[in-house]
Amino acid sequence: MDLFEYMATQNKENESPLASRMRPETLEEVVGQEHIIGKGRMLYRAIKADKLSSIIFYGPPGTGKTTLARVIANTTSAEFAQMNATTSGKKDMEAAVKEAQNRRGMYGKKTILFIDEIHRFNKGQQDFLLPYVEDGTVILIGATTENPYFEVNTALISRSVVFELKPLEKEDVRKLLLRAVEDPVKGLGSYHAVLEPEAADFLADMAGGDARAALNAIELGVLTTEPSEDGRIHIDLDTASECIQKRVLRYDKTGDQHYDTISAFIKSMRGSDPDAAVYYLAKMLYAGEDIKFIARRIMICASEDVGNADPMAMVVAASAAAEVERVGLPESNLILAQAAIYVASAPKSNSCTNAIFAAMDSVRNKKTTVPVHLQDAHYHGHENLGHGIGYKYAHDYPMHYVDQQYLPDEIKDETFYHPTENGYEATIRDYFTKIGRKKNTDEQSPQADFDSSSPQS
Numbered sequence: 001m002d003l004f005e006y007m008a009t010q011n012k013e014n015e016s017p018l019a020s021r022m023r024p025e026t027l028e029e030v031v032g033q034e035h036i037i038g039k040g041r042m043l044y045r046a047i048k049a050d051k052l053s054s055i056i057f058y059g060p061p062g063t064g065k066t067t068l069a070r071v072i073a074n075t076t077s078a079e080f081a082q083m084n085a086t087t088s089g090k091k092d093m094e095a096a097v098k099e100a101q102n103r104r105g106m107y108g109k110k111t112i113l114f115i116d117e118i119h120r121f122n123k124g125q126q127d128f129l130l131p132y133v134e135d136g137t138v139i140l141i142g143a144t145t146e147n148p149y150f151e152v153n154t155a156l157i158s159r160s161v162v163f164e165l166k167p168l169e170k171e172d173v174r175k176l177l178l179r180a181v182e183d184p185v186k187g188l189g190s191y192h193a194v195l196e197p198e199a200a201d202f203l204a205d206m207a208g209g210d211a212r213a214a215l216n217a218i219e220l221g222v223l224t225t226e227p228s229e230d231g232r233i234h235i236d237l238d239t240a241s242e243c244i245q246k247r248v249l250r251y252d253k254t255g256d257q258h259y260d261t262i263s264a265f266i267k268s269m270r271g272s273d274p275d276a277a278v279y280y281l282a283k284m285l286y287a288g289e290d291i292k293f294i295a296r297r298i299m300i301c302a303s304e305d306v307g308n309a310d311p312m313a314m315v316v317a318a319s320a321a322a323e324v325e326r327v328g329l330p331e332s333n334l335i336l337a338q339a340a341i342y343v344a345s346a347p348k349s350n351s352c353t354n355a356i357f358a359a360m361d362s363v364r365n366k367k368t369t370v371p372v373h374l375q376d377a378h379y380h381g382h383e384n385l386g387h388g389i390g391y392k393y394a395h396d397y398p399m400h401y402v403d404q405q406y407l408p409d410e411i412k413d414e415t416f417y418h419p420t421e422n423g424y425e426a427t428i429r430d431y432f433t434k435i436g437r438k439k440n441t442d443e444q445s446p447q448a449d450f451d452s453s454s455p456q457s
Contacts, residue, residue: 018188018216030071031172037068047071054139054141055161057144058143059166060167061210065116076112078112079110081099081100082114085116086116094128097132104136111138113140130155140160142156170204176211176215181193193222195218196236218243220243262284265277265280265297281294292321295317305348306349308428309349316343320335348422351420355417366410371408373390374388419441
């Protein structure tokens with residue numbers, strides 16, 4: 001490399017985006033992904049020992065897939081070759097494989113081939129790699145934002161270890177932002193910028209686990225903000241919101257706004273107002289509320305406020321909770337909206353809620369014994385104690401029902417569940433009437449007077 005080439009390389013590095021300049025070079029500099037590169041983890045040990053097999057990194061943008069490949073490049077004694085599936089074709093792969101074969105044959109040196117966006121290679125291109133991965137000509141490192149079990153050939157998957165990278169935690173992104181602002185060599189330290197704590201929290205929240213998005217935002221903020229009278233560039237909340245193109249919501253996830261908004265969300269679903277429910281849902285999502293927390297609240301509302309008036313509400317809510325963990329953002333917005341609108345639009349009943357609180361109140365205040373005829377009779381000698389004697393098997397009677405006492409003697413006349421005439425509970429009331437079980441269908445006050453633990457918030 002002559003002087004002009006060297007200077008061109010240096011200029012290119014200085015002009016590269018902050019996110020590129022701040023890429024860690026060693027495992028110790030990597031932030032997050034402790035579940036795969038924490039000390040003692042398999043990948044950590046493999047990188048440190050330079051004993052890698054073919055691997056595939058899978059995860060959302062900005063979570064460190066290319067970063068880990070670069071760390072491996074700086075750590076391994078093998079030759080490191082890189083290509084991007086969006087710009088490379090079969091000829092590029094043929095050339096890389098040829099060089100790897102020569103290197104292996106002449107010098108006994110291994111080659112690690114890193115392919116970014118590997119899911120963009122078609123089946124034929126992926127198939128081309130198979131024999132060379134299998135015979136050890138190349139150790140493949142693939143990176144993809146798509147589920148590799150759908151987008152990468154099964155044969156390649158079977159010859160690789162798949163590592164899923166998760167969106168970075170808020171604290172991880174915050175740490176990277178502060179590091180970037182303070183680093184005088186690779187970062188923005190020479191600008192003497194000050195990242196206000198509220199702005200750092202906001203950017204870390206809004207980045208959604210994407211380190212690249214957060215670093216791009218802080219770089220834009222520092223480069224476009226005039227120094228203050230003290231000679232320093234202050235990145236406050238308003239500047240941060242402009243840089244990441246997100247309006248600031250005054251929404252402290254541990255303060256009043258959090259509790260007020262989630263309260264309004266729940267009460268809107270309870271009050272059968274799908275418009276208000278989806279609005280407060282949108283507000284929480286926009287502010288970066290935890291989607292698993294939102295899903296839990298929808299499930300609770302489906303049980304507490306809908307209950308047996310529409311048993312499918314619980315099914316929809318539970319399915320949504322499982323799906324958001326599988327899918328993640330931004331698609332989870334759709335899943336949560338569907339579940340919230342369903343629960344808001346469903347017929348309502350709190351009869352199940354009242355029933356369990358009334359039963360808990362009875363359990364706390366009255367000592368009871370299980371009736372003898374209901375006690376366990378599945379052991380030798382039970383008849384000597386009278387256990388199970390006199391029990392009537394419901395399926396032996398018309399409509400598979402027989403009138404007998406199930407509650408303990410001490411509370412045999414109490415009732416806890418009073419189905420309403422809303423939705424499916426009307427069917428339950430009709431069934432009780434048909435079989436002659438009328439005590440559960442007697443009119444009751446809409447809300448029994450239980451202690452303060454009854455959920456009314």
